[in-house]
Amino acid sequence: MKIIVASMLKSGTQTIRNCLEILGYTVVDYDYHAFVDRDEWKKIMMYGSEKGQFYKMYKDIDAVCGSPAYHYWKEIVAEFPDAKVILTTRDEEEWLKSYENYFARMHSSWTDAVTHNFTPTGRKVQHHFREIGRLIFSCPQQRMFKRMVQPNRQLMKRRYREHVADVLANCEREKFLHLTFSDGWEPLCSFLGKDIPNQPFPHENQKGSLAVSKWQSDTFGALKTELNYIIAIILVITCFCVQFLIF
Structure with a gap:
């Protein structure tokens, strides 16, 4: 882990995930936590981490980001x-609006609703994300088939301020970079000892586009494959039942 x-x-x-991958790092993000390390994170979020647990999870990884890893930095x-x-x-009001927009797009997606509720893996992943909401933003426990309830805006902004203040106050200065994207590649590459890539500085997930584009990834695409199997089984059973009733 670097x-x-x-x-x-x-x-x-x-954006930072994309930057690090361009620079040659192996990065794990929220999708990896939800699909690969979900069982480990379930234990961590319920009981706390044990000594050596994160080392075992990330010893072969270059970089980690995303929920819920940032909460355990x-x-x-x-x-x-x-x-x-x-x-x-970013500005906390802009952050909150972006957060709300992201979840609004998720809730308006029929793909999310179907796969998260009607596939075995999807239900486990949805439970994982709801546990993150409970842990970080004190979201109430919810039943399946119900939309995720977001906490109140005051609490969200408070948690955001608390987290940023904690990192700024407690991280060792010589190993820390407070990165501003408008500065481009130079501060990041200088901090990591890397040459500046011959390509523009990226900007990902504008206006919550991740909520839609994530389904193009192999990780979330596995849910669609699982759903297709379920639909195929239902169609076969339906055809069999129709033929039985007719004949």
Whole structure:
């Protein structure tokens, strides 16, 4: 583990992930946490992390970002004391609007609704994300087939301020970069000791586009494959029943 991105969701995490991948790092994000390390995160969110647990999870990874890893940045640093920490921030009102827009687009997606409720993996992933909401934003426990309830705006902004203040106050200065995207490649590459790439600085997930584009990824595409199998089984059973009734 070389890099820990301590940025909250909707603070440019997709942009920094893309930057790090361009620079040659292997990065795990929220989708990896939800699909690959979901069982480990379930134990961590319920009971806390154990010594050596994060080392075992990330010893072969270059960088980690996304929910819920950023919430445990201190614990991960303790397992990887030589790792560098990157924080990206934005105006809290802009952050909140972006967060709300992201979840509004998710809730308006029939693909999300169907796959998260009618596939075995989808239900587990939805439970994972709801546990994150409970842990970080004190979202109430909810039943399946119900839309995720967001916490009140005051609480969300407070949690955002608290997290940013915690990172700024407690991270070792020599291993820390408070990155501003408008500065482009130079501060990031200088901090990591990398040459500046011969391509424009990226900007990902504008206006919550991740809520739609995520279905193009192999990770979330697995849910669509699972759903297709279920639909095929239902169609076969339906055809069999129709033929039985006719004949």
